[in-house]
Amino acid sequence: MADTEAELTRRLESVPEILFALLFxxxxxxxxxxxxxxxxAVFLSPALSAAERFRLRARLSGELGDLGQVDVVVLNDAPPLLAHRALQGRLLTVADRTAYVRFFVATVSASEDERYFREIHDRARRERLEEGRFGRS
Structure with missing residues (x-):
C-alpha cells in the first residue's frame, strides 16, 4: 500500500494545475x-474553468486507474461536508500552501455553519414529531 501511495503522490505532483491533494x-x-x-481530493488552480476541471478530473481518473480503483474529487466543486471530510484525511502534496490554508479555513467555517443550521432544523423536526404536528402546517 505504501508503494501505491508513493506512486499516487508522485503522479499528482507532476500535474501543475493541482495546488494540493489529499488522501481520505x-x-x-x-x-x-x-x-x-x-x-x-485535489484542489485545482482557480484559473481553470468548470469544464477544464471536469476534463482534468476525468483524465486523472483514467491515468491513475492502473493503481487500483481511484475516486478523484475536485475540491473546488465539492459540497462543504465532502470537502470537510477530505480535509480530515492527510496531505499527499502541497504546491501552494497559501491556497491550502485558505481552503482549510473556508471549508471548516462553511461546514460548521451548515452543521449549526442542520441542528436547528433537526431540533424543530423533533419538536414537531413530539407534538404530533409532523407533516402538518
Whole structure:
C-alpha cells in the first residue's frame, strides 16, 4: 500500500494545475478492506474553468486507474461536508500552501455553519414529531 501511495503522490505532483491533494477515506484512516478504493481530493488552480476541471478530473481518473480503483474529487466543486471530510484525511502534496490554508479555513467555517443550521432544523423536526404536528402546517 505504501508503494501505491508513493506512486499516487508522485503522479499528482507532476500535474501543475493541482495546488494540493489529499488522501481520505479508509486508506487514509488505515482501515482499508481488500476492495477499498483510493479516495483522492485535489484542489485545482482557480484559473481553470468548470469544464477544464471536469476534463482534468476525468483524465486523472483514467491515468491513475492502473493503481487500483481511484475516486478523484475536485475540491473546488465539492459540497462543504465532502470537502470537510477530505480535509480530515492527510496531505499527499502541497504546491501552494497559501491556497491550502485558505481552503482549510473556508471549508471548516462553511461546514460548521451548515452543521449549526442542520441542528436547528433537526431540533424543530423533533419538536414537531413530539407534538404530533409532523407533516402538518
Amino acid at each position: 477515506g479508509s486508506r487514509a484512516a488505515g482501515t482499508p478492506r481488500a476492495d477499498s478504493d483510493w479516495d483522492v
